[in-house]
Amino acid sequence: MEKKAFRKQQISQLSKMTAEQRVAQNLSLQQQLFASAAWQRAQTVAVTISSPIEVDxxxxxxxxxxxxxxxxxxxxxxxxxxxxxxxTASSQLERTKFGILEPVDGEAVAKKAIDLIIVPGLGYSLDQHARIGFGGGYYDRYLADFKGTKLTVAYQQMAFATAQWPVDAFDILLDEVLVAKEGERD
Incomplete structure (x- = not known):
């Protein structure tokens, strides 16, 4: 399936998840993440502010x-x-044209100072840790020379045995994919 069609399908699937499914799967992912070696080692963690269809x-x-x-x-x-x-709790944020909350001020942190990036996306392959994001290519560009740990947390609806979308040479593979163990898939 082409990437654009897969993204549309995934957004539709994720939008249909019930509140109960989200709560159960989010709890499972929190437990796995906080127990992971990558989290335990990390002093500096990079993460997005999630949208309603993403892992909280x-x-x-x-x-x-x-x-x-x-x-x-x-x-x-x-x-x-x-x-x-x-x-921080006092950071000022603004909503971008993509609907994402971003910092208004502050100094960018050097890539080499980041230990762990929790990478967002819509789908992940369990065999090669490929991901499909929202289509901007921002993360693939950023992660191309990132030396820290690239990890993601995935609802069961985001995890696939193999990629259901084309994986391109420029797509950056993740180091680890944590998949929710609780809740129903559909």
Whole structure:
């Protein structure tokens, strides 16, 4: 299936998840993430502020703050580039044309200072850890020379044995895919 059609299908599928499915799967993913070696090692964690169809990242942010970790969130830049900026309880955010909350001010953090990036997306292959995102290419560009851990958290509806979309040479593979163990798939 072509990427555009797959994205549309996934957004539709994820939009149909019940509140109960989301709660159960989010709890499973939180437990797995916080117990993972990547989380335990990381002092600086980069994460997006999730949209309603995505895995809820607010508990990740809260837990990181409780553990004294530095939390970073992305800001899109011209030419499909992005950078990560510190995120605290007092950070000012604005909604972009993509509907994403981004930091208004602050200094971008050097890529080499980031230990763990929790990478968002719509689908993940379990065999090769390929991902399909929302289509902007921002993460693939950013991750191309990233040396830290690239991990994702996936609802069961996001996980596939093999990619159901074309995986291109420029698509960056993840280091780890955590899949929710609770809740029903459909």
């Amino acid at each position: 990242t607010r508990p990740f942010v809260q837990q990181a703050w409780q553990e004294g970790k530095t939390v970073l969130i992305p800001k899109t830049l011209p030419h499909r580039q992005m950078a990560f900026y510190p995120y």
